[in-house]
Amino acid sequence: MVIKKVSIIGLGALGILFGHQLAKKMPRADLRIIADQNRIQRYQQNGVFCNGECCDFNYVTPEEPCEPADLLIMAVKFNGLKDAIQSVQKHVGENTIILSLLNGITSEEIIGEIYGMDKILYSVAQGMDAVKVGNQLTYDHMGMICFGESETGLISERVNVVTEFFEQMEVPYKVDSDMLTRLWGKFMLNVGVNQTVAVFESNYGEVQQEGPARSKMISAMKEVISLSEKAGVQLTEEDLDYWLGVLGTLSPDGKPSMAQDVEAKRISEVELFSGTVVKLGKRFGVPTPINQELYHRIKLIENRYTMIG
Structure with missing residues (x-):
């Protein structure tokens, strides 16, 4: 073919x-x-x-x-x-x-x-x-x-x-x-970087350097690692380091899709990210407080402009 x-x-x-x-x-x-x-x-x-x-x-x-x-x-x-x-x-x-x-x-x-x-x-x-x-x-x-x-x-x-x-x-x-591991790894990155940059109303540069935004992002990503173990995929700290390395190659002025959605006052893919993490956390009995917080904060942002609209 x-x-x-x-x-x-x-x-x-x-x-x-x-x-x-x-x-x-x-x-x-x-x-x-x-x-x-x-x-x-x-x-x-x-x-x-x-x-x-x-x-x-x-x-x-x-x-x-x-x-x-x-x-x-x-x-x-x-x-x-x-x-x-x-x-x-x-x-x-x-x-x-x-x-x-x-x-x-x-x-x-x-x-x-x-x-x-x-x-x-x-x-x-x-x-x-x-x-x-x-x-x-x-x-x-x-x-x-x-x-x-x-x-x-x-x-x-x-x-x-x-x-x-x-x-x-x-x-x-x-x-x-080993595409399932890569799929979950990219999901882990998105859960961290998409939501954090959207909530902090910043860009890749903010989460490429040490500070509150990067710490929040990594904490959200680690919750995905805990879930992956229950799902049979087994992400590790090495996977976390790999995807942080991918993040480090991006233009500091660039922004992920969720941050672009928030700027344009569009409904984002929050259900796909923290929404999924929170649901899986309940299913597997894994605490996901960081993603629960991010979900709540993004929903508040969206509610502001959907009510205005």
Whole structure:
């Protein structure tokens, strides 16, 4: 199998970032950006920009007949996943490979329930410092897509197919034979950095240096380590150090998605982060006071602007 046709749903930071890279390397008709008619009209009228370059994307509606994608990239926010799963129906065929770039630890299973886990490769996007304001995306570090099978130690033919494609497209990537640990590790980082930077109304720089914000972030991350032990994943202090190292590579002026949501007065993915941690804590009998605090503080922030709105 060779990947020729690619479909992407979701033009947030990740969709634009990797869509723009693919668009520079692929025939225009072979890269489809799935969106409803209203969004397409807005994208076409206002443009979509990546580091100042206008993205010349090929937009298709969910209803439009098409060949199934060889590779389908899900890049929506978690609260848009249910609708996205319905919208990509015509793009999923017998041999379609699906990569979910969503945050959290549950999207692969949710997508797999509908289209089959045999189509899913576990994946994580990490190391990018993209900031999206309106229709403008800017970044210093593109980061990479880490992917692999759910089964530890397995490097499958599907993994090799995606590897070859990313090589051709010059998309930074890493094949990981222990994707569940990486998935939980990225979740741990998001639980810490997304929520802390949002609550402190700051940026990566604030949590890259010693101080109250960094201490709060690390405490929230350590609660995920405790949960992982109960879930059979076994994150360690070494994993914590690795992800703090990833954080250290990002532009100090950059901000994670939740901080950008709070600035724009949008509902955030707090349910996906501390919401999930608190629920798992209750299930496993693990105390999660830091995440309970972060959840409460972010909900208060959101309530202020939803009441005003």
